[in-house]
Amino acid sequence: MxxxxxxxxxxxxxxxxxxxxxxxxxxxxxxxxxxxxxxxxxxxxxxxxxxxxxxxxxxxxxxxxxxxxxxxxxxxxxxxxxxxxxxxxxxxxxxxxxxxxxxxxxxxxxxxxxxxxxxxxxxxxxxxxxxxxxxxxxxxxxxxxxxxxxxxxxxxxxxxxxxxVGVAAATKLCRSVVVKGLESLLSESLLAARHYGVDREVIASLSNILPEADWEAIAGYFISRSLEHGVRRAEEMEEAAATVAEAGVTPWMASATVERQRWAAQFGEVLPQGSTPELVDAVRIAAGLFEEGDG
Structure with missing residues (x-):
């Protein structure tokens, strides 16, 4: 065996x-x-x-x-x-x-x-x-x-x-700039959008330019992954930033994603939640971002 x-x-x-x-x-x-x-x-x-x-x-x-x-x-x-x-x-x-x-x-x-x-x-x-x-x-x-x-x-x-050796890694990490970056973009956008009460309008508008999909569910899934695995994802994005830099490209996006993923990892205890708005609000409360009358 x-x-x-x-x-x-x-x-x-x-x-x-x-x-x-x-x-x-x-x-x-x-x-x-x-x-x-x-x-x-x-x-x-x-x-x-x-x-x-x-x-x-x-x-x-x-x-x-x-x-x-x-x-x-x-x-x-x-x-x-x-x-x-x-x-x-x-x-x-x-x-x-x-x-x-x-x-x-x-x-x-x-x-x-x-x-x-x-x-x-x-x-x-x-x-x-x-x-x-x-x-x-x-x-x-x-x-x-x-x-x-x-x-x-x-x-x-x-x-x-x-x-x-290294070509498969480059494929994975250049993809991660997009995937983990999208997690961070959705998180940052919806944390702010909930404050202004416009999160549903923001999500509904995504299908105007991106493929038709249940973007609220996608956002909830992506945000939850950052909360649960943010430490590991931040490390991965540090490697992605190094990969981008080795190509001679300044890794602004990858480096920013490192910070957002590391920040998200602090709030994994809010999982699970019943819906994406509830999840975003739970993070906002845990992060001290929620104010009376928000949303």
Whole structure:
């Protein structure tokens, strides 16, 4: 049976465990720096899934055929370094962190020096609802070979991109400038629009230029994602800003999105709410923005 090790045990790590077990893949180990805190999301995931945490990263990957790195963006290189002492020769290292091309290349160098086969992976959608069948772009010199084996791990939506490490990351992060930027734009617009009582008119007007859609529901979903995952998104957008800057473009939009996402992360406790207006008002109250008579 193939052995799989997870480095990072948040939302994506949990999906990997659930789907691999569902496919009969039960030999799974995990490590997350947050295991040191029994109340962390990583620790809760391990308890709920009945998975005993490994004592450290190197121990987690010992004997593993596939290592999945799903840590926060800023820890991409550190995660690769942490597993190197325990990495099995020719083990696959599947790096799906939202890190810049430069950081992906540094991580690849660590893994290749340890005898592993580094594959960068760019997740091009939320992990739900397609889970491991979500669209991944694979990159690096080992991407073609891994692509041939990906279906066996349930990664049926994976496609092979460039053989150069960093191209898939650039694709992901340039997309993030739009997607995470749109989350921040909708949040900022509706926080102000609720103050003036014009939020419904603003939302209704979006279909005058954008595709016809339930923009109120979309806005609620996007804002809730910022509230729930703002810390992680801010880190990702720092990597996006670095990616844009490496292209010689001043990352004004990406840098501004970092600040809005980091700000939103303070108010995750207001979730859930019944509607988008209720969600926006809950954030305004929590942020001290609500005034008597608003809206």
């Amino acid at each position: 193939t052995r799989v090790a997870l480095i990072g045990f948040g939302e994506v790590g949990r999906v990997f465990v659930e789907d691999l077990r569902g496919a009969g893949q039960a030999d799974i180990t995990a490590w997350d720096t947050a295991f040191a805190d029994p109340g962390s999301k990583a620790s809760r995931n391990a308890r709920e899934l009945g998975l005993a945490p490994a004592p450290n990263a190197a121990a987690a990957v010992a004997g593993a055929d596939l290592v999945v790195s799903a840590v926060t963006a800023m820890n991409c290189v550190a995660a690769a370094s942490s597993v190197a002492p325990g990495l099995q020769h020719a083990a696959w290292y599947f790096d799906l962190n939202s890190s810049s091309p430069g950081h992906k290349q540094e991580a690849a160098a660590e893994i290749h020096a340890a005898g592993g086969r580094y594959v960068e992976a760019a997740l091009m959608s939320p992990i739900e609802p397609r889970r491991l069948a979500s669209p991944f772009i694979l990159g690096g010199p080992h991407a073609q070979r891994f692509g041939e084996a990906a279906g066996g791990f349930g990664l049926t939506g994976a496609r092979v991109g460039a053989a150069v």
